[in-house]
Amino acid sequence: MNTESNLRLPLILGDKTLHDITDDVCRPIEGKANKWWWLAFTVSSAALIWWVICVSYTFGTGLGVWGENKTVGWAWDITNFVWWVGIGHAGTLISAILLLFRQKWRLSINRSAEAMTIFAVICAASFIIGHMGRPWMAYWSFPVGNQFGSLWVNFNSPLIWDVFAISTYFSVSLVFWYSGLIPDFAAVRDRATTKARKFWYTILSFGWVGSAKNWQRFEEMSLVLAGISTPLVLSVHSVVSMDFATSLVPGWHTTIFPPYFVAGAIFSGFAMVQTLLIITRKVLNMEEYITIYHIDMMNRIILITGSIVGVAYLTEFFIAWYSGVEYEQYAFINRATGPYWWAYWSMMTCNVITPQLFWSKRLRESVFATFIISIFVNVGMWFERFVIIVTSLHRDYLTSSWVMYYPTWVEVGIFIGSLGLFFVPFMLFTRFFPVIAMSELKTIVKSSSSQAKKKKMAQSPSPSTPINHE
Amino acid sequence: MSSSNKKFVYGIFNDDDVVLDAIASLRAKGLKVKDVISPFPVHGMDEALGLRRTRLSICCFLYGMTGCSLALLMMWYMNIWDWPMDIGGKPSFALYKNLPAFIPVTFESTVLCAAHGMVITFFLRSKVLPGVEPHIIHPRQADDHFVMTVQAKDDAQVGQIHSMLKAAGAISTKE
Numbered sequence: 001m002n003t004e005s006n007l008r009l010p011l012i013l014g015d016k017t018l019h020d021i022t023d024d025v026c027r028p029i030e031g032k033a034n035k036w037w038w039l040a041f042t043v044s045s046a047a048l049i050w051w052v053i054c055v056s057y058t059f060g061t062g063l064g065v066w067g068e069n070k071t072v073g074w075a076w077d078i079t080n081f082v083w084w085v086g087i088g089h090a091g092t093l094i095s096a097i098l099l100l101f102r103q104k105w106r107l108s109i110n111r112s113a114e115a116m117t118i119f120a121v122i123c124a125a126s127f128i129i130g131h132m133g134r135p136w137m138a139y140w141s142f143p144v145g146n147q148f149g150s151l152w153v154n155f156n157s158p159l160i161w162d163v164f165a166i167s168t169y170f171s172v173s174l175v176f177w178y179s180g181l182i183p184d185f186a187a188v189r190d191r192a193t194t195k196a197r198k199f200w201y202t203i204l205s206f207g208w209v210g211s212a213k214n215w216q217r218f219e220e221m222s223l224v225l226a227g228i229s230t231p232l233v234l235s236v237h238s239v240v241s242m243d244f245a246t247s248l249v250p251g252w253h254t255t256i257f258p259p260y261f262v263a264g265a266i267f268s269g270f271a272m273v274q275t276l277l278i279i280t281r282k283v284l285n286m287e288e289y290i291t292i293y294h295i296d297m298m299n300r301i302i303l304i305t306g307s308i309v310g311v312a313y314l315t316e317f318f319i320a321w322y323s324g325v326e327y328e329q330y331a332f333i334n335r336a337t338g339p340y341w342w343a344y345w346s347m348m349t350c351n352v353i354t355p356q357l358f359w360s361k362r363l364r365e366s367v368f369a370t371f372i373i374s375i376f377v378n379v380g381m382w383f384e385r386f387v388i389i390v391t392s393l394h395r396d397y398l399t400s401s402w403v404m405y406y407p408t409w410v411e412v413g414i415f416i417g418s419l420g421l422f423f424v425p426f427m428l429f430t431r432f433f434p435v436i437a438m439s440e441l442k443t444i445v446k447s448s449s450s451q452a453k454k455k456k457m458a459q460s461p462s463p464s465t466p467i468n469h470e
Numbered sequence: 471m472s473s474s475n476k477k478f479v480y481g482i483f484n485d486d487d488v489v490l491d492a493i494a495s496l497r498a499k500g501l502k503v504k505d506v507i508s509p510f511p512v513h514g515m516d517e518a519l520g521l522r523r524t525r526l527s528i529c530c531f532l533y534g535m536t537g538c539s540l541a542l543l544m545m546w547y548m549n550i551w552d553w554p555m556d557i558g559g560k561p562s563f564a565l566y567k568n569l570p571a572f573i574p575v576t577f578e579s580t581v582l583c584a585a586h587g588m589v590i591t592f593f594l595r596s597k598v599l600p601g602v603e604p605h606i607i608h609p610r611q612a613d614d615h616f617v618m619t620v621q622a623k624d625d626a627q628v629g630q631i632h633s634m635l636k637a638a639g640a641i642s643t644k645e
Contacts, residue, residue, distance in 0.1 A: 018509065018614030143548060152548035154557060161574035168578040172585040179589055182598065187509065187612040189604070206593065207602025210612060212519050214596045215511040220526045221592050225585060228534075232581045239574055439612075442510040446486075 004447045006456055011105055012449035014288040018442050021289075025438040026188055028284050030197075033431055036283050044423035051417020054410050055130060063133040065410045072393045072405040077131035078243075079385040080415050083268070084124035084422075085166070085240055086261075086381060089233055090269025091117030092173060095180075096229035099222070104444050105297050108289040111184075111437040112280060113273050114177040115429045120272075121170045122425075123418045128166070130414065158242040165239040169232060176225045182208045183218070184434040210439070237265040244388065251331035251392030254319070260312035264381060267305035267351070270298050271377035278371045280430060289436055292365050299364040302377065306355030309384075313352065327397065335391045339404060343387050350380020476621075477628055478504065480607050481635035482642045483616040486512045492618065492638035493518040501631065507607065507617040526595075530588040537583025541576045607644070 016024070033041075058065055068075050091113040098106035129135045140146070141163045143153050153160050185205035192198040208214070238258035245257040254260075274295065281290040320332040335344045354376040363369040395402045429435070446452050483489045486508065493503050497520075506515060515521075546565045549555070554562040562568050593599055607617045620635065622628045632643045 019610075022509075022613045143544060151555075152553055154555060155545045155549050155575055156557065156560065156562065156568065156571040158574075161578075164575045164578040164582075168582040172581060175585060175589045179592070183510075183612065186604065190606060190609055190612045202604065203600055205604065206598040206600055207604045208598050209604050209606065210508050210510070212506045212508070212515050213521060213524075214598065215508065216516050216521055217524045217526055217592055217596055219511050220524045221588060224527050224530050224588060228530075228581050228584055231577070235574065235577060242574075439510045442614075443513070 006453055008448070009291075009293045010448055010450040010453050011108065011291065011293065011444060012289060012441070013291055015451040015454075016288065016445065016449060018445060021436075021438050021442055021445070022187055022191070024286070024289070025184070025434045025436045026191065028431060028435065029188055029433075030193075034283070037427065037431070040423070041427045044420045044427055047417050047420025048424045049417075049420070050413055051420050054413035054417055055126075058130065058410055058414070059135060063131075065408060067406050067408045067411060069403055069405065071396055071401045071403045072390060074131075074389050074393065075405050076386075076407050076411040076415060077127050079382065079389055080418060081124050081127035081131070082240055082261075082385045082389075083382050084120045084127065084418070086237065086265035086268045086385075087272045087378075088117040088120035088124065088169075088173070088269065089237060089262070089265035090273045091115070091120075092169075092176075092229055092233040093266055093269065094273070095176065096226040096233065099226040100230060103297075104448055105294050107441045107444060108286075108291075108436055109273065109277060109294060109298075110440075111177075111180065111433075112277060112429075112435050114173065114180070115426060115433070115435075116269075116272060116276060117173050118170070118177060119422045119425045119429075121166065121173065123422050125166060125170065126418060126421060127414075128162075158239065158246050161239045162243055165236045169236045172225070172229060172232060176222075176229060179218070179221060179225070180437055180440070181433065182206055183210060183439040184437065186210070187438060188434060234262055237261045249392050249396075250325070250327040251335070251388065253328075254316060256312060256315060256319075260309070260316075263305045263308040263312065264351075264384060267302060267309055267355075268377060268381035270302050270305070271374040271381070274298055274302070274370055274374035275378060276426070278367055278374075280435065284430060284435060286436065289441070292367070295367065295370055296361075296364045299358045299370055299373075302355050302374075303358040303364075306351060306358075306377070310352040313348065330395075331392055334395055335387055338391065338395070340387065340391045340394070343383050344391070347380050347383040347387050350376045351384060354380070477625060478645070479620045479622055479628060479631040479635065480644050481618040481620065481638070481640035482608050482644070483618060483639060484614060484641055485639070486616060488639040489616045489618060490514055490518050492635070492640070495638055496620065496634060499634065501634065502621040502623075504619040504621050506619070507611045509610075509612050509614060509616075512616075526588060526592060529591050530584050533587030533591075534580045534584030536587070538576055538580040540583070541579030542572065545572050545575060 012021075014020075066075075066077070068077075091110075094106045094113045095110040098110075129138050132138055141153065141160065143155075145152075182205055185201050186208040189198060189201035189205050192201055238261065241257035241261035244252035245254055247253060277290055278295070281287050317332055320328045323329075335341075354373050357369070357373060358364050363373075390405050394405055481492070483492065489506060489508070490512065493506065496503055503519060506512070506519065508515070516523075542565070545568075549562045550565055550568065556562070565572075607619075608615050611617050618635070618640070620631050622631055628645065635643045
């Protein structure tokens with residue numbers, strides 16, 4: 001029934017029993033935070049306060065406090081929006097697509113990756129609301145009957161598609177995440193020793209007890225949610241890319257944008273998962289659950305999606321030349337050699353060259369190298385969006401309108417602050433929520449844990465495959 | 471079913487394979503195994519207990535179809551019927567002509583209704599809702615223990631069930 005080749009590396013190290021898993025996952029919730037957590041939380045909170053100040057200043061004074069001008073109407077706002085949405089994609093990929101492909105290594109990382117999705121989409125949405133300038137009118141983008149001129153929203157517009165895509169993505173990711181959390185909240189509740197913890201986790205766990213019928217429905221629901229989240233996640237970044245691709249701006253008007261954006265999103269999302277989990281596994285002592293093997297597998301995805309992104313960059317360049325359209329050709333020459341050349345070449349270095357280092361097994365399995373490369377990818381993918389948006393806009397059809405765009409301190413502040421908006425909830429998540437989907441992870445203890453492999457080796461010793469699982 | 475006896479005996483187990491074997495042997499002896507509470511979904515439990523397949527995915531499909539239809543109806547009403555606009559020389563004259571541009575919103579609405587409809591149905595049907603008091607038989611039933619619920623025909627059978635559960639591998643039993 002539960003058989004798996006011994007050639008596959010174990011996914012849970014340290015000979016964990018079911019009870020050990022519960023203990024290890026609940027420890028951060030039941031214990032006290034260490035000083036590293038408090039340090040990170042303080043820094044994140046400071047960033048969040050800065051975000052509140054910069055956003056309030058923008059709303060109070062108007063969008064004139066940003067660096068945008070008549071030619072460059074979208075800049076850091078939409079760059080940050082696309083960057084954050086892209087980061088969110090890895091969470092859904094891990095929890096939905098890897099579930100459909102029955103990849104067991106998703107189990108230790110899906111919970112925190114999904115949390116990352118939720119918080120990243122919140123950050124992305126904040127930039128959409130922010131760039132409207134008059135956020136109290138944000139509801140105008142919803143199809144509400146209005147008295148502002150008996151106009152409905154225009155459903156032919158990609159910007160309206162985006163409203164539907166992002167809100168659906170956020171709410172579906174949220175229920176997918178929360179429904180998965182319920183059995184784990186129940187586990188925290190059942191072993192709670194303080195009154196407050198018992199009270200709160202009773203509410204959070206919705207009275208769950210894992211009866212056979214409930215588990216059957218739960219599994220069916222997870223599978224179907226994964227099935228419909230898979231096309232959903234692919235559609236979200238496709239729709240985001242159509243915000244650009246359906247316009248007639250040279251550099252944006254490109255048919256390869258949907259798959260190119262989706263690959264880029266998964267690429268940047270996995271880089272962010274690596275950045276977060278390498279720290280989380282260390283701070284929360286989860287090295288036996290988030291193993292080097294998990295890191296290796298994620299690095300392989302970074303390698304393949306990074307290569308897709310690299311091919312997309314070259315294809316864009318080739319098609320610009322091949323199209324024979326002078327404006328299109330100029331847009332690309334200007335990207336690589338114009339005043340924003342440094343942004344373009346930062347993007348090329350970080351996104352095309354650095355992930356290729358992962359062909360080396362040693363680097364894929366090195367925590368330090370992975371961390372550094374993941375930061376490079378995060379930076380590179382931010383530059384990608386900046387390059388696409390700003391370099392395509394700043395020199396338009398009329399040479400008299402050519403300008404440069406520079407961000408103001410307010411825009412920089414909102415971006416730095418949005419990292420606080422992301423990390424504050426993520427830090428709280430690591431303290432109050434089970435960071436590993438323990439009820440799901442427990443299903444593989446008998447097939448994929450280190451002691452299961454040892455037991456199997458002892459039962460049927462095969463001298464041809466001597467593997468050291470330590 | 472006709473029996474008015476609601477006497478339950480609980481067998482506590484600490485291994486999922488033992489539970490599955492125990493269900494088979496107890497059912498073969500004619501006992502009524504009502505339920506098994508487990509800390510994680512056990513592969514093969516549905517078949518062992520003879521549970522019927524859940525119809526949750528059928529609900530999901532129906533909710534999705536509803537979302538799809540509502541989205542098309544909404545867009546047709548707003549952009550074709552009530553207030554057609556001609557933006558950028560692309561007029562909105564008929565649903566079938568605008569359909570390609572309506573696909574993204576139709577798709578997103580389908581997913582939105584399918585996902586939320588299914589999850590709400592799951593919560594209501596399973597009575598998993600905020601404020602529900604959990605039925606805890608063993609404090610480690612969400613940790614590493616498995617609780618098997620056996621319904622006794624009459625009081626005389628209770629003692630017998632205790633020993634049968636023990637024989638099947640239960641580490642302890644309770645009523």
